[in-house]
Amino acid sequence: MQCERLIKQTKTWFLHVQNETMAPARMISFIENHASHCAICLADPDLQEEISRISEIVLPESKIPKAVRQHQEQTAEDESEDEEKGTEDTEEEGEEEEEEKEDEDEDEEEVFDNDDET
Numbered sequence: 364m365q366c367e368r369l370i371k372q373t374k375t376w377f378l379h380v381q382n383e384t385m386a387p388a389r390m391i392s393f394i395e396n397h398a399s400h401c402a403i404c405l406a407d408p409d410l411q412e413e414i415s416r417i418s419e420i421v422l423p424e425s426k427i428p429k430a431v432r433q434h435q436e437q438t439a440e441d442e443s444e445d446e447e448k449g450t451e452d453t454e455e456e457g458e459e460e461e462e463e464k465e466d467e468d469e470d471e472e473e474v475f476d477n478d479d480e481t
Contacts, residue, residue: 364404364407364410364413365403365404365406365407365410366397366401366403366404366407368397368401368403369394369397369398369401369403369404372393372394372397373390373394373417376390376393376394377390377421380421387421387422387423388422390421391414391417391418391421391422394414394417395414398410398411398414
């Protein structure tokens with residue numbers, strides 16, 4: 364951050380957030396509002412990156428934008444499904460092999476039964 368005014372305001376706002384006299388989302392909106400109107404902030408190339416880092420620190424999980432949360436949840440679900448499929452596939456293969464053996468055993472028994480009748 365290059366803007367001294369924004370730095371001072373951010374520190375003050377953060378103290379309010381810590382004292383629970385200001386909502387974290389409001390602090391972020393104040394920072395973004397200042398950055399969108401200040402000439403120094405508009406010229407700062409790294410400011411948006413710094414604002415996003417501050418947002419990650421200050422905002423609780425429930426206040427992260429819904430689209431970002433959904434993407435994170437979907438990624439986590441996909442990973443867990445992949446892990447489950449790995450174990451299920453081996454279990455299913457084992458079950459299929461057992462069923463095939465049982466079918467073969469039944470076929471053999473039928474053959475022996477037919478031989479006894481002749």
